[in-house]
Structures are given as C-alpha cells and as structure tokens.
Amino acid sequence: MQSTYIYFIPGAMKLQKNIAISESGFVFNPGSGESFILNRTGKNILELLRDNKMFEEIIELMMGEYEVDRIVLEKSILDFISVLKSYGLLEKEPASAN
Amino acid sequence: MSKRKLNIAITGLNNTDNPGPGIPVIRGLKESEAFEARIIGLAYENLEPGIYMKDLVDKAYQIPYPSSGSQNLMQRLEQIHARESIDVLIPNLDAELYTFMMSARKLEEMGIHTFLPTLEQFEERHKANLPSYGEKYGIRVPASMAIIGHEAIASLSDEFEYPVLVKGKFYDAYLAYNPEQVAMYYNKISAKWGVPVIIQEFIKGTEVNVVALGDGKGNTIAAVPMRKQYITDKGKAWSGITLADGQMIELTRQLITQTRWRGGMELEMIKTSDEKYYMIEINPRIPAWVYLAVAAGQNIPEALVKMALGMDVQPFSTYQVGKMFIRYSYDLIGDIKQFEKLSIQGEL
Known part of the structure; x- marks a missing residue:
C-alpha cells in the first residue's frame, strides 16, 4: 500500500x-550565546x-544538488x-489574530 | 605624560573555585590607561591566593572579619592607611559591604574614597525582599518566602510546587525536591549564614547575568550581559560568553534609573524558553566574572575608581559580543617564609 505523508509547510x-x-x-547565536556545528548540507540549508x-x-x-527522492528531501528539511x-x-511566527 | 599613581585597596582575594571578585577587579585596574594602580590587597584568611600573586597584588595585609566588630576593622584600616596612603577602597564581598557602607563617611574623612550603594539600595534588594522589590520596580521575580524555622517547611507545598530553591541570605543555593531536602538544606545554610533562609520558586530556563555600574544619579555607566556556559557544582560560572541581548540591557537600565543605583552590581536572571526574564538576585557589588566585561571593552573597575575620585565618566556605549572566559586552576608556588610573615606580621 502506498503511504501518504501529511505535513504542514x-x-x-x-x-x-x-x-x-x-x-x-x-x-x-549572539542573542543566546549558543553555538552549533553543522555538516555541509545543514550549512547549505x-x-x-x-x-x-x-x-x-x-x-x-x-x-x-543531491540525488534524493523529493519526498525524502522534503521530510528531512522539515525535520x-x-x-x-x-x-x-x-524568527518567531507572529501570534495569530484569533 | 606619566599616568597618575593611585593606591587602591581591594578585598576578595579568595581566587578559589568559588572566587571572590578581587583578582578580576585588579586585572581591570592594572590595565587602566588613566592611572597606574598600586594594589593593596586586604585578606581575611592567610591562604587567599591573591596574597601570593605578586604580579597583581603589590602589598597584602590581613584584616579582621567584620563580624569581630567594625571598630577593629576600622582601626586596622587606619594602620594600613597610615603606611600606604590608600586613595580608593573597593570592597568585593557581600558579607563585608554593610560594614564598609556604614563606615563610608569615616573612610572619606580619612581620605579613602569608595563608591558604594546607599544603605537603602543595599537593604531593599536583599533576597528576602525580592517579591516587594519586584512589585515596586515592575520587575518579574520568582515567588519567594523567607523562613526562620523548620515550622514553615511543612506548609511550603501550599505556596510552592516542588522543586524549590533553598537559598542563604548571602551565598549558597540548593534545589530541593521535597520537604525533607528543604529541612536538610535549611540546616546546612542556616548553620553557615544564619537566618532567614529563602525559599524560592524554581524557574526553568537559562541562567543569564548582567554586570553593571550605576552613577548614583540614574545613569547606567556600563552594562554587559553574559550567559554561563559551564556551571560548577557550587553554581559558579566556570565559563561564560557575552551576549547581544537588548532586553537584558534595557531591564538593567530601567532598574538603575529607577533605583538610582550607585556602584557596581550584578543582576542574575533566568531567561525562560518563551523569552521571559525573571530577576532571581541582585548582587550589590562587582561579580567575579567582571574581567570578561573588561575584555569585551568595558573596564568597569577603572570606571568605578574614577567615579570614586569624583572624575567625570562617560557611559560605555558598546561591547564585543561573543567574548568568552574560561576559568582555570593553577598551582601557585609559595614559601613557608611568606606564610610565616603573613601569619606573624599580618602583611606580605
């Protein structure tokens, strides 16, 4: 059975x-003082x-740039x-009006 | 042109794993471009490491604890002043500040300048008074309660959710998860620092601090925010980094404007994940990490000395973000002759 991915962009x-x-x-991040190390893919994003x-x-x-299934790439980037x-x-999303 | 020479007396030479601010303050003073500082170290214990740091402390004297009576302390200072002609005195320890503030006028008459908070400023920011302080100045603070006996512990769960912080009035703080742990820490803290012991709501978040300097007229002369990157088992920063945090600076400015704070101070805050700031403590003196602010471009000890001498000091407007400090321990080598001299003659 084909699986269906549901996600919110x-x-x-x-x-x-x-x-x-x-x-x-x-x-x-100079605001929080935290630092992170990214691999090349993370840095590109x-x-x-x-x-x-x-x-x-x-x-x-x-x-x-990468040989990858679209669905896998979308999910990885969302993660x-x-x-x-x-x-x-x-940046924080503005609070909704309602 | 040669720099003006100043004799500056400094306490807090206990540069241990729970360091006093003395040595970092001295490092700032030694880097002054405005004056040449000769440092007179004042020590309570004869193994305070600063006494033996001859490149930083030019002369060291032992002084009696304020608890032995302010008269004894003042007499000893008079003796030292007669020999060293002290221009400025910077007390750096919470427990001695009250005595020095009470004696500020006498010191001034002797020709020893200080730049300390007023007694009112000092008293109202006590940990035990934090809730009313927060209300008065519109600052978000955690709920807290001062207790003076075990009787209050059983009913703490009516007011607080566990865990709670159990704090001494000057130093020490422990996280307690149940009434038994509160009782244990209460005993430990009250035996060391007396009562009251403060019970404080535990706010989850990142510990951030600001070192600041107020001119006593409502102006902020210096303010540098820092996040602790590594905290020791005693809750002390072993590493920290300067932040670009406008909200912390603004909070500091507001507080200094409203209180017209005079002298050095450290604001301890918790930043929650939803970016709310809770003030958990206000220390009425320069903190031990002040050299980070000096390295970031705000020489707070130098500015404090200038203000103590009535010189005009312009507020710092910038500092470097991303400056870090990393503490380290280092074995100083001394000699029994030095220890003997300090123990017998009270000076080195």
Whole structure:
C-alpha cells in the first residue's frame, strides 16, 4: 500500500538576525550565546534560509544538488527546520489574530 | 605624560573555585590607561591566593572579619592607611559591604574614597525582599518566602510546587525536591549564614547575568550581559560568553534609573524558553566574572575608581559580543617564609 505523508509547510522560516555562519559550518547565536556545528548540507540549508529562500525554492535548489527522492528531501528539511526552531534559530511566527 | 599613581585597596582575594571578585577587579585596574594602580590587597584568611600573586597584588595585609566588630576593622584600616596612603577602597564581598557602607563617611574623612550603594539600595534588594522589590520596580521575580524555622517547611507545598530553591541570605543555593531536602538544606545554610533562609520558586530556563555600574544619579555607566556556559557544582560560572541581548540591557537600565543605583552590581536572571526574564538576585557589588566585561571593552573597575575620585565618566556605549572566559586552576608556588610573615606580621 502506498503511504501518504501529511505535513504542514512552515509559514515563517526566516533565520534570526545576527546569526553568524562561518565557512567551517560553525554557527553562533549572539542573542543566546549558543553555538552549533553543522555538516555541509545543514550549512547549505541555513545559508538558503539566510538568503530568504522559500521552502519550495530550497527543495528545488537541493534537488539539483543531491540525488534524493523529493519526498525524502522534503521530510528531512522539515525535520531540520523543526530542530532549528527548537534551538531558537528561526524568527518567531507572529501570534495569530484569533 | 606619566599616568597618575593611585593606591587602591581591594578585598576578595579568595581566587578559589568559588572566587571572590578581587583578582578580576585588579586585572581591570592594572590595565587602566588613566592611572597606574598600586594594589593593596586586604585578606581575611592567610591562604587567599591573591596574597601570593605578586604580579597583581603589590602589598597584602590581613584584616579582621567584620563580624569581630567594625571598630577593629576600622582601626586596622587606619594602620594600613597610615603606611600606604590608600586613595580608593573597593570592597568585593557581600558579607563585608554593610560594614564598609556604614563606615563610608569615616573612610572619606580619612581620605579613602569608595563608591558604594546607599544603605537603602543595599537593604531593599536583599533576597528576602525580592517579591516587594519586584512589585515596586515592575520587575518579574520568582515567588519567594523567607523562613526562620523548620515550622514553615511543612506548609511550603501550599505556596510552592516542588522543586524549590533553598537559598542563604548571602551565598549558597540548593534545589530541593521535597520537604525533607528543604529541612536538610535549611540546616546546612542556616548553620553557615544564619537566618532567614529563602525559599524560592524554581524557574526553568537559562541562567543569564548582567554586570553593571550605576552613577548614583540614574545613569547606567556600563552594562554587559553574559550567559554561563559551564556551571560548577557550587553554581559558579566556570565559563561564560557575552551576549547581544537588548532586553537584558534595557531591564538593567530601567532598574538603575529607577533605583538610582550607585556602584557596581550584578543582576542574575533566568531567561525562560518563551523569552521571559525573571530577576532571581541582585548582587550589590562587582561579580567575579567582571574581567570578561573588561575584555569585551568595558573596564568597569577603572570606571568605578574614577567615579570614586569624583572624575567625570562617560557611559560605555558598546561591547564585543561573543567574548568568552574560561576559568582555570593553577598551582601557585609559595614559601613557608611568606606564610610565616603573613601569619606573624599580618602583611606580605
């Protein structure tokens, strides 16, 4: 049976201002003082987020770079984004009006 | 042009794993571009490491504990002053501040300048007064209660959810998960620091601190925020990093403006995951990590000395973000002759 993935594409995916990403993949959040080490793929995604790329654009750009199923890539990036959110690296989504 | 020479007396030379601020303060003073500091170290114990750091402490004297009476302490300071001609005195320990504040006028008459908080500023920020302090100045603080006996422990669960923090009035804090642990820590703390012992709501989050300097007129001369990166089993920062945190700076400015804080201070806060700040403690002196602020561009000890001498000091406007400190331990080699001299003559 073919499985069906249901997920929500995040609305706001903007990287927090001032996040420093070095060539080596070392990431520093000057607001919290926390630092992280990313591999090349993670660093690429962070740089794309910093350049204000939308989710679909990131998928398209990475599909051109990696040999990967689209569905696997989408899920992996969504997982990665949720990790970035949990570490406070993304800007907070504005509270809903209702 | 040669720099003005100043004799500066400093306490808190206990540069141990629970360090006093003396040595970091001295490092800042020695780097001053405005004056040349000759450091007179004042020590309570004859094994305070700073006494033996000859590159930082030019002369060391033993002084009596304030608990032996302020008269004894002042007499000893008069003797030292007669020999050393002290220009400025920077007391760095919580437990001695009251005595020095009470004696500030006498010290001034002797020609020894200080730059300390007023008695009112000192008293109202006591841990036991934190709830009313928070209310008065509109600062978010954890719920807390001062207790003076075991009777209050059983009913703590009416007011607090466990775990709670059990704190001494000057130092020490332990996390207690049940009334039995509260009783155990109560005994431990009250035996060392007396009562009251403070029971405080435990706020989950990141521990962040600000070292600041107020001019006594409501102006913030310096403020540098830091996050502890590594905390020892005594709750002391073993490593920390300066932050770009506008909210912490703004909170500090508001507090200094409202209280017209005079002197050095350390604000201890908890930042929760939803980015709320809770003030958990206000220390009325420069903290032991002050050298991080010096390295980040705000020489707070130097500015404090200038203000003690009535010099004009412009507020610092910037500091470097991402500066780190890492403490280390190091075996100083001394000689029994030094120990003998200090023990017998009270000076080195």
